[in-house]
Amino acid sequence: MVVLPHLTLLALNLTAHAQTLHYGTPESVSLLPRPLLDLQENITGYLTPANYGSASFNKAQALYPGATVIVGHQNTIVSHFAVGNALEYADVNGTKLPEEKRVKMQRDTVFDMASLTKMFTTIAALQQLDSGGIALNATVATYLPGFAVNGKENITILMLLTHTSGFGADPVPGLWVGYDTYEKRKQAVIEQALINTPGTKYLYSDLNFMTVQFVLEAVTSLPLDQLIHDEFTAPLGMLDTWFNRGNKPLSKAQLERVAATEYQIGALGPGEPEREQPVWGTVHDENAWSLNGVAGHAGIFSTARDLATFCQMILNNGTYNGVQILQPSTVDLIFHDFNIRFPGNAHGLGFELNQFYWAGPMQSPNTAGHTGFTGTSMVIDRPSNTFFIMLSNRVHPSRAWSNVNVVRQMVGLFVARALGRQL
Numbered sequence: 001m002v003v004l005p006h007l008t009l010l011a012l013n014l015t016a017h018a019q020t021l022h023y024g025t026p027e028s029v030s031l032l033p034r035p036l037l038d039l040q041e042n043i044t045g046y047l048t049p050a051n052y053g054s055a056s057f058n059k060a061q062a063l064y065p066g067a068t069v070i071v072g073h074q075n076t077i078v079s080h081f082a083v084g085n086a087l088e089y090a091d092v093n094g095t096k097l098p099e100e101k102r103v104k105m106q107r108d109t110v111f112d113m114a115s116l117t118k119m120f121t122t123i124a125a126l127q128q129l130d131s132g133g134i135a136l137n138a139t140v141a142t143y144l145p146g147f148a149v150n151g152k153e154n155i156t157i158l159m160l161l162t163h164t165s166g167f168g169a170d171p172v173p174g175l176w177v178g179y180d181t182y183e184k185r186k187q188a189v190i191e192q193a194l195i196n197t198p199g200t201k202y203l204y205s206d207l208n209f210m211t212v213q214f215v216l217e218a219v220t221s222l223p224l225d226q227l228i229h230d231e232f233t234a235p236l237g238m239l240d241t242w243f244n245r246g247n248k249p250l251s252k253a254q255l256e257r258v259a260a261t262e263y264q265i266g267a268l269g270p271g272e273p274e275r276e277q278p279v280w281g282t283v284h285d286e287n288a289w290s291l292n293g294v295a296g297h298a299g300i301f302s303t304a305r306d307l308a309t310f311c312q313m314i315l316n317n318g319t320y321n322g323v324q325i326l327q328p329s330t331v332d333l334i335f336h337d338f339n340i341r342f343p344g345n346a347h348g349l350g351f352e353l354n355q356f357y358w359a360g361p362m363q364s365p366n367t368a369g370h371t372g373f374t375g376t377s378m379v380i381d382r383p384s385n386t387f388f389i390m391l392s393n394r395v396h397p398s399r400a401w402s403n404v405n406v407v408r409q410m411v412g413l414f415v416a417r418a419l420g421r422q423l
Helices: 006-019 033-045 114-131 157-161 182-190 206-220 224-233 286-290 304-315 328-334 356-362 405-418
Strands: 066-073 076-087 300-302 367-372 376-381 386-392
Touching: 033 066, 033 076, 033 405, 066 304, 066 405, 076 304, 114 157, 114 206, 114 224, 114 300, 114 304, 114 328, 114 367, 114 376, 157 206, 182 206, 206 224, 304 376, 304 386, 356 367, 356 376, 356 405, 376 405, 386 405
Parallel strands: none
Antiparallel strands: 066 076, 066 386, 367 376, 376 386
């Protein structure tokens, strides 16, 4: 047996510790504690009605019924808390449930991630880039021959991942209208027409990541949910991250761990699918619901703590707890702006870059992040080795309830202050 010197053992232990997250005080990583206390106070403040300066939404209502926040710096979770309720309302109008029927928000509450799902799909795509399964400049039709219709012959994988393909924002009509089988809905996505010439404009589109899903499934012969589970979330121990394939009803015990979303009655107009009310434990996004709950653009459920592992893996250049998910050079592509020709729409592979609306004063060309329609967001700040995650169920009871960008920016403000920035 080889006996290692004491200092070598210490170095190995420190290296292993640095690769994983642990809880610690702000002071232990040279952060100021007061701004993080102010952060929790302000997150709590948005639970009550106030004038938040948005003419588009009802100022007489709270911005969300509940939220969970986690902040990490230098491999250390320095703030992790929950406020409000995961279930609060009895109808779309905001009638409150009796106190005993409400469900409290917890630090481990599971949220419908909405478009944060795109970031999980991105990691699956980057893994295939690492392995040679796909190439950025290859055409989508290389992997999906049926895609080469309606002027889409030259659309590349890179265009999908940077929202420059020329697609409109969503399938028209919605996949729940006029298509009675999964295969017909999938084919409708693959044959969808463009509204712009590929490569000439940036337009955020769910269709891009629906298409990435079908590419990944074609090259791996695995359904997307299994691919993400087997190659990403399970190896990292992200056990609270899942798709609800088949939109299956959850048990009462399972539901009480999940944040409720919308009473969708009347939200979509003619052809609206009949669903349990409120939508709770099945994906809020109707197109993802129509694709059996598993889609490249929406459908993942997860917790703040699991997302923290995700973020730290990126900050660790692709490795977490000794498990390599991506090559470091591939992680660099997340932080490389492929959209320089579209000012204001900086974009790495999958992730947005340098955006005030979700990072506040923490925005920078090397700050990557994304948001989700249900009220979720994650931010990875490479320069300071920091991440912050804000998860809310702002669509409970209605999607017209609020816009939480002011909260996202506020989280960035207090994180910046904790780092000692004078703001």
